[in-house]
Amino acid sequence: MSALQLLWFILIAVLFIGFFFLEGFDFGVGMATRVLAKNDDDRESLIATIGPHWDGNEVWLITAGGAMFASFPLWYASLFSGYYILLFLTLCALIFRGVSFEFSANAETAGGRRFWYWALCIGSTVAPFLLGMMFTSLIQGLPMDKNGDIFAGLWDNVNLLSIVGGVAVTLLCLIHGLNFIRLKIDGNLRDRARNLVEKLYWVLFAGEVVFAILLFIFTDFFKERPISTLLLLVLIVALSAISMYCAYADHEGWGFITSGLTLGSIVILLFNGLFPRVLIADNPAHSLLIKDASASPYTLKIMTIVACILLPIMLAYFIWSFFIFKRRVKASA
């Protein structure tokens, strides 16, 4: 494995961490339009908190996919063809919630608005659930042949670990979204978000324990990398504990940051367990390795140069755009 291969493996992880940190709260706000909002005014205020950001946040996913294609084409090809139906349904969810922002603002009838609000909520719930499912199913050892073709059946996609993983990611996104709402809105909705998020942390802890046990049973993480896996699990629990403490103590900013980092550290846990593989086959000889799956050294070099130039510029205006919209959204009465 070359240094550039390792770098790009880490960079893909970073892009997914960015995606879950950012789009994670978008998903959470989308779910909150049902579980938190009581009427359309509430919903409008909630949507306003992510209105300027959701599109840019989603680009992290597109960039992660593109970067995976560029740096590890074999990984990209096997993963995307192997998770055909899950990814297709994820796309449907992303499409419906993506257009719902514009369409609900243009809908004039109550029925039209209701339809697009539901699309937003369902899309925002289903997308993180399916992505969580995909990431927790692909660490279990897939029926993959030596060409990297994955012939996964339903039960490879849908099983105990992947369902728990999907639910955990969805729940974390909701918590993260509620923390974001507490930061970005004032009045009644802010208080209600506080009350709800406090309860959800207890469910999250239960979920994390179950997840850790299932990880031990269903994956080879504890066999392959016992110490780092254990440390990362401790980190995940510690971060969610800090996040919960902040939620109770009304340190809204830190609560938000730590719930995002919790999501991020789950991504680290998965990538750490995958390493040095990118896809785990049920027959270890067929597993796809970092050293075999990558693009040529020349392409990696070009992409590294490009990323070094473009990433800082992109991050600068990306962060600037959050600075522009740092004020709270006016809540409905």
Add this chain to the structure above:
Amino acid sequence: MALMSIGVLSLARWQFAMTTVFHFFFVPFSIGMAFVVAIMETMYVVKKDETYKKMAQFWGKIFLLSFAVGVVTGIIQEFQFGMNWSNYSRFMGDIFGAPLAIEALLAFFMESVFIGVWMFTWNRFKPAVHVWFIWLTMIGSMCSAIWILAANSFMQHPTGFAINQATGRVKMTSFGAIIANPQLWKVFPHVITGAILTAATVVVGIAAFGLLRKHNHDFFKKSMRIGLWVSLFAAVAVIVAGDFQTQQIIKDQPMKFAATEGVYKDTGKSAPWTVIASFDTDKHETKSSIEIPKVLSLLAYHKTTGSVQGMNSLNQELHAKYDKKFGADMNYYVPVKTVFWSFRVMAGGAALLLLTSILGLIFTRKNKNTIENKRWLLWVLGICTYTPFVFNSAGWLITELGRYPWLVYGLQTIADGVSPTTTAGQLWFTNIVYFLMFSLMGAVMVFYSRKIMIKGPDDDGAGYGATANNDPFSKEAFGR
């Protein structure tokens, strides 16, 4: 098994065609709209006339609708290469992934961030600052066109690569050569001018419908004037750019060119242009046709002489060249009828829009301003709203079907690129759902655009909430 795999291939091709065509309804429109709206807002900054601000905001609403649909249908495209065409992705990954990643990193972030800022900061920045956000959005969207076309141009005319002998896959040898691909710099201007023509035509058309409804008269007429000028220049430019692109195609993909003009047999010294024709695609011959002498030489070489090679002899050449690698039973004839007629739709369409722009400009000129009495013309302009989407699709059909039977010209056939894991059942399911979803979204898009037109520019609209004046990232959020 054989039948099943044919099914998968056709279904995957159908899906690619359907999703890209639908995506490509909105992409050129959004690129062009960003340009038109940017012009309007710039006029507001320069002339300090509130009408232009209203204009930018009004047309901006329709732009945002289309942008949203363009974004979400774009994610399908990126996923689709892996999902349906995994062997293509493996074969081409070393080349194809890089432009996609750069497109996301450079262009998608730029357009999505600045469009978000643009939407919500009308009252926060001075007009002279705010206008930059729409220009940056436009630059971002045009950059995205460069990178995706760089990827596509490689498929049409591979440059800067070698075959990795160990794996049999394509390997990048020169990033510079991929960017400098002559195809790219011929197709990019054609696509961009086509995009601007699309948006301008829609602005003119919606304004025409507005005038027919006899409200907001001045507003729609002013918008129409801007739209007409833009569409006039864009129509001329798209034709010129198309001509440049044709020169390149004659060189790189003579089969594609022969098919767009329906030439089976090599022509004589001075080639006649076939206006319309009927073909026998089994016998590979033209059944009957209407021809104009010398015009094809004129189109191809800009002079009255010069022969054009026909598909029959090109087919033999291609067999001689590729039989060793791909076998003798390859069919190198592209789908002639579709390509031939698509070209006529596209080129005729550009001519039509050029004509309507001129007519519109004549009847809206300052001293003889009679367009509101020319209801026939308003109807024509109104109906033209829908046409550029057809012309754009026709252009893509030529580009993509004209590449047949190659996925990557001369390197990989379409049949070799499809995912071995995907089943016909999966593809039927996803095709049907996509189709229903696209129908719904297209209908809603048209419906809401019409609503926006009827409500006119003075409607503030619901939109998202406004922002109040306290800062959540102040100290109180991080501890007390």
